[in-house]
Amino acid sequence: MAELVSPSAAGPSYGKTQRRDTWWVEIIPVVVLLGGFGAYATLRAFEGRFYEWGPYLSPLYSPLIDPNHHWWPFSPALLILAGPLGFRVTCYYYRKAYYRAFFLDPPACAVSESRHSYRGETAFPFILQNVHRYFLYLAVLFLVFLWRDAIHAFFFDGSVGVGVGTLVLLGNVILLSIYTLSCHSLRHLSGGKLDCFSCAAFGGPRYKTWQWLSVLNQRHMLWAWASLLSVGFADLYVRLVSCGAIRDVRLH
C-alpha cells in the first residue's frame, strides 16, 4: 500500500477514510427513524381525522384548534405543528443527528467530506438554530396542554377510569416532559449561565436545579428518541382506536 498523503489537505471526495469499521452503519438508524417519523407525521398531520376517541386526543393534534372548520379549512394539526417541530429541529441533539445522517457533514468522524463552502451555523439558514430557547418556551406551553390531555384521558363519560389509551397518553407526556427538562438551553438558563453560584441571587436553588437538569441532560439523546417514538405510538394508537381498527381495552 503505497498511499500518498498530502498533509493537511482535505480529502477530495465523500467517504474517504482509513477507517476499516463499518462507520456508515451509525447513520442508518437515524435515517430510518427520523425519515420514517417525518413521513408518518406529515401524512397524519394532513389527514385531518381519526385524531380523537372518547377522552383521548392524539398528541399531534393537541391543542385542538377549530376542529369544526369555522375559519380554518385544513387539518387542525397544521395550526400547531410548527411548535413541536421547531423545538426538535433546533434541538442540539437532533442537529448533530441530521447534520451527520442527512447532510453528511461529517458522515462520521475522520471520514472525508468534499470541501464545499461550509458556513456551519454562522449563516442563514442554520444561524436560526440560535433561537432554540424560544422553541423551548413554546414546548413548555405545549406540555401544559398535553398534561391536560393526559388527565382528561382518565374521564370516560363522567366516570373515572383507566384504558390502555390513558396509559399510552400518560407515558407519552412523561417522556416528553423528561425530554424537555433535559434540554441544553434549559440547563443553561436554569443555572449554567452563572459563573459563580454562591455569589448569585437564588444561587443555591439554581445550582441544585442545574445539577438535576445536568443529570437528565447526560441522556438527552435517549430522551429525544424515546419521546419521539412515544409521540408516534400515541398518535397511532388513537388513530387505530378512532377508526375502529382496534378496540381500546378498559383496565379499570
Place this chain on the structure above:
Amino acid sequence: MAEAVLQIFRGDSKGGAAKECHVPLAPGMVVLDALHYVQAHQLPDLAVRWNCKAGKCGSCSAEVNGHPRLTCKTRMDALPLDKPITIFPMKSFPVIKDLVTDVSWNFRVNKKIPPFQPRAGAEWKFDQKDVDRVQEFRKCIECFLCQNVCHVLRDHGKKEEFGGPRFFVRVAGLEMHPMDGASRAALLRKELGIGLCNITKCCTEVCPEEIHITDNAIIPLKERVVDEFYDPLLMLVRKIRGAK
C-alpha cells in the same frame, strides 16, 4: 511468536508512502511500543514524538487504522491483526517528518484568548461547588486529537476563522470560573468562530481525557453567545437597564 504487520507513514510535507514493518507481539504492548521496536530494529530514523508513555503528555497522537488516537494508550491486542495496522500522522496538521506533525497553529490560536482576569474588587472567596465544573476542562493534555478530527479544520480547512474544540475547552474553563471578570463571548463569535461548530461531537468521541467537550464546553458557550448576541429579549433587557 505472534507478530503484527504495521503500515507506517514515512515522508514529510511533500508527501510520502506507507512502509511495511513486522513486529513481534508482547503482552500488554501498545502501538507506541511497536513503533519503538521498529525504531530499534528496522528504521532508526523513524520520527515519533512521545514523552510519558502514560497518556498524560499528549505528544504521541496519530491515526491508527484511521482512528485518531494516543499511540501510547492504544493496545495492540485491541486491534485486529488479520490486516496490516496503519499508523499515519494527524491529517489536519502539516507533517514535519513521518509521524511528527507541526501543531504550532494551536499555540497561535491560544494567544488570541485573554487569560484569567480577576473580577475587580471581588473578595477572593468562593465555594467548592463554584469550581467543580471547571475541573473537567483542566484535564486537557493538549494532545490536539480533537482539533485533528474536527471536520471544520480537517475537511473545511478553516484554520483562520475557527479556534477548534481544544480552545473552546480552555475558554469554558475561564468563562465559568467564579473569579474571572472578562467576557469572551465576542471573541468566541468572531475570532474563534464557534458558530462554525455544528456540534457533531467527533471531538468528544476522540478525547483521551474523556472531557465532554461538546456537552459541557461548546454548547454552554454557544448558549452564552446567544445570551449576548442572538436573544432579542435579553438584548432589550440590557438596553433598558443600560439606559437607566
